[in-house]
C-alpha cells in the first residue's frame with residue numbers, strides 16, 4: 251500500500267474514533283439533571299436553579315467539582331449536592347460538555363434601569379477582570395464563571411452562600427471583592443447581570 255494511502259486510512263480511522271468518543275460523551279443520566287435544569291439547561295420554572303446552558307464547559311466542571319469537594323454546600327436544594335457526590339470525574343466532564351455546548355438561555359427578567367447602571371459600574375471596577383461577557387473570546391479561560399444573564403434568585407442565593415459560609419470562594423481575590431460590597435451594591439449588581447439579554 252502506498253505510504254500516502256496508509257496515512258489517509260490512519261487519519262480516517264482516527265476521525266471515526268473521535269466521532270465515536272463524541273457520541274459516547276452524551277451522558278447517560280441526563281434525565282436526572284433535566285428534572286431540575288430542564289432539557290434546555292434553562293431551569294425554567296425553578297427559581298433557585300441556575301441557568302447552565304451555554305456556560306463554558308471548564309466553568310461548569312469547576313462548579314460541579316466544588317460541590318463534590320464540599321467547597322460549595324447546597325442550601326435550598328441538597329439533592330444537587332447528593333447527586334454530584336456520586337459522579338466520577340469523567341461523568342462530571344461529560345455533563346459539563348453537554349450543557350456547555352448548548353445555546354445560552356438569558357433569564358430575560360425585568361430589571362430597574364438605574365440599579366442596573368450602578369451595578370454595571372461596580373462590575374467594571376471590581377468584577378470584570380475575572381467575570382467577562384459570555385461572548386468574550388476568552389470566556390473559557392477567564393477565572394470567573396459568566397454572571398451576565400443568570401437568574402436573579404440564583405445570584406442572590408450564591409451571594410448569600412458566600413456571605414453565610416456555605417461556599418468557600420476559590421480565589422482570595424474574589425473574597426476581597428465581595429467584602430467591599432454592601433446589600434445595596436449586591437442588589438445593583440444583580441439588576442445589572444439580569445439586564446443582559448445574550
Ligand code: HEC
Pocket residue numbers: 282283284285286287298299300301302310311313314322323324325326327329330333334345346395407
Ligand atoms: C433537584 C434539582 C437538581 C438536580 C436533579 C440537579 N441540579 Fe444542578 N443545581 C440545582 C441547584 C438548586 C443548584 C444551585 C445549588 C447551590 O449552589 O445552592 C444547582 C447548581 C448546578 C451547577 C452550578 C452552576 C453555576 O452557575 O455555578 C451545575 C453546573 C449543575 N447544577 C449541574 C447539574 C448536573 C450536570 C446535574 C445532573 C447530574 C444536576 N445539576 C442535577 C438543582 C439540581
Ligand code: HEC
Pocket residue numbers: 300316322372373376377378379380381393394395397405408409417418419420421423424427428431439
Ligand atoms: C480574581 C477573580 C475574581 C474576581 C475579581 C471576582 N470573582 Fe466572582 N468568582 C470567581 C471564581 C473563580 C468563581 C467560581 C468559583 C467559586 O465558586 O468561588 C466566582 C464565582 C462567583 C459567583 C457565583 C456564580 C455561580 O454561578 O455560582 C458570583 C455570584 C460572583 N463570583 C460574583 C462576583 C462579583 C459580584 C464580583 C465583583 C464584586 C466578583 N465575583 C469578583 C472569581 C472572581
